[in-house]
Amino acid sequence: MRKMLLAALSRVLQGPAATAAAAGRTASRVMVASRNYTDFANEATFEIKKCDLHRLEEGPSTTAVLTREEGLHYYKTMQTIRRMELKSDQLYKQKIIRGFCHLYDGQEACCVGLEVAIKPTDHVITAYRVHGFAYARGVPVRTILAELTGRKGGCAKGKGGSMHMYTKNFYGGNGIVGAQVPLGAGIALACKYFGKNEVCLTLYGDGAANQGQIFETYNMAALWKLPCVFICENNRYGMGTSVERAAASTDYYKRGDFIPGLRVDGMDVLSVREATKFATEYCRAGKGPILMELQTYRYHGHSMSDPGISYRTREEIQEVRSKSDPITLLKDRMINNNLASIEELKEIDVGSSTDISACCPQAAPQAPLGLVAHLGAL
Amino acid sequence: SAIVTVRDALNQALDEELERDERVFLLGEEVAQYDGAYKISRGLWKKYGDKRIIDTPISEMGFTGIAVGAAMAGLRPVCEFMTFNFSMQAIDQVINSAAKTCYMSAGSISVPIVFRGPNGASAGVAAQHSQCFAAWYAHCPGLKVVSPWSSEDAKGLLKASIRDDNPVVMLENELLYGVPFEMSEEAQSKDFVVPIGKAKIERQGTQVTLVSHSRPVGHCLEAAAVLAKEGVECEVINLRTIRPMDIEAIEASVVKTNHLVTVEGGWPQFGVGAEVCARIMEGPAFNYLDAPAVRVTGADVPMPYAKILEDNCIPQVKDIIFAVKKTLNI
Numbered sequence: 001m002r003k004m005l006l007a008a009l010s011r012v013l014q015g016p017a018a019t020a021a022a023a024g025r026t027a028s029r030v031m032v033a034s035r036n037y038t039d040f041a042n043e044a045t046f047e048i049k050k051c052d053l054h055r056l057e058e059g060p061s062t063t064a065v066l067t068r069e070e071g072l073h074y075y076k077t078m079q080t081i082r083r084m085e086l087k088s089d090q091l092y093k094q095k096i097i098r099g100f101c102h103l104y105d106g107q108e109a110c111c112v113g114l115e116v117a118i119k120p121t122d123h124v125i126t127a128y129r130v131h132g133f134a135y136a137r138g139v140p141v142r143t144i145l146a147e148l149t150g151r152k153g154g155c156a157k158g159k160g161g162s163m164h165m166y167t168k169n170f171y172g173g174n175g176i177v178g179a180q181v182p183l184g185a186g187i188a189l190a191c192k193y194f195g196k197n198e199v200c201l202t203l204y205g206d207g208a209a210n211q212g213q214i215f216e217t218y219n220m221a222a223l224w225k226l227p228c229v230f231i232c233e234n235n236r237y238g239m240g241t242s243v244e245r246a247a248a249s250t251d252y253y254k255r256g257d258f259i260p261g262l263r264v265d266g267m268d269v270l271s272v273r274e275a276t277k278f279a280t281e282y283c284r285a286g287k288g289p290i291l292m293e294l295q296t297y298r299y300h301g302h303s304m305s306d307p308g309i310s311y312r313t314r315e316e317i318q319e320v321r322s323k324s325d326p327i328t329l330l331k332d333r334m335i336n337n338n339l340a341s342i343e344e345l346k347e348i349d350v351g352s353s354t355d356i357s358a359c360c361p362q363a364a365p366q367a368p369l370g371l372v373a374h375l376g377a378l
Numbered sequence: 379s380a381i382v383t384v385r386d387a388l389n390q391a392l393d394e395e396l397e398r399d400e401r402v403f404l405l406g407e408e409v410a411q412y413d414g415a416y417k418i419s420r421g422l423w424k425k426y427g428d429k430r431i432i433d434t435p436i437s438e439m440g441f442t443g444i445a446v447g448a449a450m451a452g453l454r455p456v457c458e459f460m461t462f463n464f465s466m467q468a469i470d471q472v473i474n475s476a477a478k479t480c481y482m483s484a485g486s487i488s489v490p491i492v493f494r495g496p497n498g499a500s501a502g503v504a505a506q507h508s509q510c511f512a513a514w515y516a517h518c519p520g521l522k523v524v525s526p527w528s529s530e531d532a533k534g535l536l537k538a539s540i541r542d543d544n545p546v547v548m549l550e551n552e553l554l555y556g557v558p559f560e561m562s563e564e565a566q567s568k569d570f571v572v573p574i575g576k577a578k579i580e581r582q583g584t585q586v587t588l589v590s591h592s593r594p595v596g597h598c599l600e601a602a603a604v605l606a607k608e609g610v611e612c613e614v615i616n617l618r619t620i621r622p623m624d625i626e627a628i629e630a631s632v633v634k635t636n637h638l639v640t641v642e643g644g645w646p647q648f649g650v651g652a653e654v655c656a657r658i659m660e661g662p663a664f665n666y667l668d669a670p671a672v673r674v675t676g677a678d679v680p681m682p683y684a685k686i687l688e689d690n691c692i693p694q695v696k697d698i699i700f701a702v703k704k705t706l707n708i
Binding site: 123125156157158159160164166167171172173174175176179181182183184185186187188189190191193194200212213216217219220223224 | 403429432434435437439440441442443444445446447448449450451452453470471474475479481482483484486487
């Protein structure tokens with residue numbers, strides 16, 4: 001009875017790919033929400049893990065407020081990245097994507113948590129595991145997949161590929177391990193020079209963390225008080241080498257020595273968000289650089305050439321999937337705290353899959369690139 | 379006109395460009411409070427301060443990457459290498475970050491940076507401090523590479539390089555810093571720029587074309603003066619830019635003289651002279667050659683220390699004269 005009274009047609013907002021994909025949608029996709037939207041809570045407060053601190057008296061808040069709107073946005077963004085990466089896996093196996101392809105599934109909470117804590121006018125640079133960041137920074141799925149498949153409409157016009165994707169205030173997409181770190185500090189130098197209170201998030205992995213140029217960069221960033229947030233995405237393996245076999249100290253958040261650091265649960269989008277807010281506030285206050293280690297995990301191997309099971313067990317992968325998946329974690333929080341319904345989230349799941357499939361070469365064959373026009377010209 | 383040393387010409391160029399555009403800044407080892415290891419940036423820190431003239435720690439890979447990142451984010455850095463030998467520590471940032479990014483990003487990210495410093499042989503600094511990097515950098519698409527000889531070259535090319543939106547490698551020469559050259563009124567003006575990609579004919583001639591860059595241009599002119607007394611008129615071309623090379627100027631000259639000698643300080647294998655010869659062979663000027671082109675280069679050894687050894691490892695005037703006579707069969 002109550003259900004009938006509260007039944008209402010609701011179209012869940014789908015996002016940028018909507019208009020293109022809408023044509024392919026049938027009437028059966030219009031979901032009937034089983035509850036009126038006013039039934040949901042507007043927000044909920046969650047306990048988040050306390051961060052380990054290095055040279056800091058206090059760290060980020062141990063509670064985070066999540067509004068329904070934020071939750072749906074984070075969920076949709078992470079799910080889109082997840083599905084896009086899984087689709088890329090398929091396309092690679094079909095040999096439609098070639099060369100190097102480093103997938104981000106498992107690490108979604110990192111790029112999404114970072115993005116929602118900063119402004120569009122802030123800057124981000126990372127290494128080669130870049131698809132998630134490109135999407136989070138505003139590159140549409142369609143142009144990411146077109147780039148990966150070497151077709152017209154690719155975000156780098158076929159010149160870049162998987163590892164070299166860029167957009168405004170997002171500097172790639174860098175293939176040489178560690179080289180992006182000095183670049184990021186240079187972007188931070190420009191932020192300080194121009195005086196517009198912007199910061200640069202400079203990301204690198206646990207493997208890159210042992211690069212000498214990173215220590216040179218720590219030194220100069222601290223000397224010159226650059227507004228640079230160094231972020232180590234520690235997914236426990238540098239290609240096939242576990243952190244224990246690569247680093248004399250695996251406390252990556254302490255490796256900046258004189259630079260204060262914090263270690264963050266990278267599987268929890270709220271932890272990443274709160275830590276990033278804390279870190280960027282620190283930089284914007286003119287205190288100099290700060291270092292965040294995000295503890296995260298990648299489900300795929302290092303790249304598509306790596307099955308990812310010769311140096312770690314299937315059990316380990318499965319354990320992370322079942323206990324720490326970032327999307328599941330958010331989903332459970334939202335359901336259990338009345339921020340969303342199961343159906344609503346399912347609608348988002350299906351919607352993002354459909355949208356991504358619609359961007360694939362088979363579904364929407366983009367024209368192949370013209371050779372003469374593109375080879376030498378930009 | 380006035381007599382200006384290459385050092386002062388470079389200093390003027392930096393001063394003028396710093397004044398003209400506040401996005402321009404200079405960083406490198408000892409560039410600020412020491413006034414520059416070779417005094418090229420004398421007085422600039424005093425005038426512009428810490429924000430624009432930045433002393434770096436001895437961290438080439440790090441500070442070069444920082445300079446490239448700053449360029450990506452909208453600044454216009456001049457990154458000084460105390461000598462280009464040290465640029466090898468940072469060469470990944472020059473090539474993979476600076477040179478390739480504009481192309482990889484399909485033009486959306488530009489890198490308006492200048493890498494400059496002394497290149498090639500000096501005097502008695504031995505093997506690790508004497509290498510010429512012209513061929514190394516000119517090999518790479520995405521970079522422009524310039525190599526001044528005179529004060530006019532130095533000032534005009536540095537200004538052009540700073541104003542260029544591409545990464546430019548400017549290969550100076552330590553032994554030229556103290557050499558005075560005449561500079562015209564025009565060359566002394568704040569808007570004087572030497573276009574990148576255009577060679578200059580330093581001396582007109584009819585019998586043989588001498589193509590060179592940097593310090594050896596002076597040796598070519600000396601050799602030409604000696605040869606003129608013997609009735610051989612040499613045309614001396616100062617490349618000024620290594621990449622993109624002004625091959626048309628060389629071709630036009632070879633069509634006229636029918637003989638070609640290239641002169642460079644770098645090692646012989648895979649060098650600038652090799653590139654000139656290959657391109658001449660591939661182009662219309664080949665049919666006008668009356669003899670094979672000849673290269674005069676540095677010796678194919680790491681640079682030794684003792685003066686007598688070092689002197690015989692770089693092209694001397696007598697080597698150029700010998701090559702010309704061999705080509706002309708006289």
